[in-house]
C-alpha cells in the first residue's frame with residue numbers, strides 16, 4: 001500500500017516558513033526541535049519513508065549544517081530526492097537528483113518510501129505539487145512567533161486549495177495542524 005504525500009512545515013503565526021534571507025532562526029537561535037515535543041517529532045519522522053526536497057531548501061539545510069554541525073532538527077534517515085536543474089558540487093551519494101516533471105518525481109520518491117509517507121520540502125516544490133493535485137495532507141507546526149517578513153508558505157500564484165481539518169494538537173510550544181487536501185473542490 002502506498003503512503004501519503006505530505007507537505008510538512010513549521011510556520012510562524014503570520015504565515016512564514018522561513019525568515020528574511022531564508023533564516024531558520026525562530027527566535028534566539030531556536031529551531032523547530034526546540035518548540036515541538038520530541039515524541040511528536042519522532043512519530044512524524046517514523047511515519048516518513050522518503051523526502052522530496054527543493055534545491056533552495058537543500059542549500060539552506062547545508063548552510064545550517066555548516067553553522068550548527070551538531071544540530072539535530074529532525075530524526076529522519078531514509079531516501080532523499082533532490083529536485084534541481086544543477087548537479088551537486090561535490091556529488092552526494094546519499095541523495096538522488098531528479099529534474100523535470102514533478103508528477104514523475106513524486107511517483108519515484110513515493111515508491112522509494114516503501115509504503116510510508118513522502119514529505120515534500122520547499123515552498124516552490126510544494127506549490128507545484130499542490131497545483132498538480134499530488135498532495136494528500138498538509139502538516140503545519142504553528143510556532144508562537146510573528147516574523148513580519150520572509151518566505152511564505154507557498155509563492156504567489158497558487159490556486160485556491162480547499163482543505164479538510166483532520167486534527168489540531170498542542171505539542172510543546174507549537175500547535176500541530178493536520179489537513180487533508182480536498183482534491184476535487186477547487
Ligand SMILES: NC(=O)c1ccc[n+]([C@@H]2O[C@H](COP(=O)([O-])OP(=O)(O)OC[C@H]3O[C@@H](n4cnc5c(N)ncnc54)[C@H](OP(=O)(O)O)[C@@H]3O)[C@@H](O)[C@H]2O)c1
Pocket residue numbers: 008009010011016017018022023024053054055056057058060083084085086098099100101102121122123124125126128151
Ligand atoms: N519551515 C519549514 O518547515 C520549511 C520546510 C522546507 C523549506 N523551508 C524553507 O523554504 C525555503 C525554500 O523554498 P523555496 O520555495 O525558496 O525553494 P524550494 O522549493 O526549496 O526549491 C526551489 C528550487 O528547486 C528546483 N526545482 C524545483 N522544481 C524543480 C523541477 N521540477 N525540476 C528541477 N528542479 C526543480 C529549482 O532549483 P534550480 O533550478 O536552481 O536547480 C527551484 O528554484 C527555504 O528558506 C527553506 O528553509 C522551510
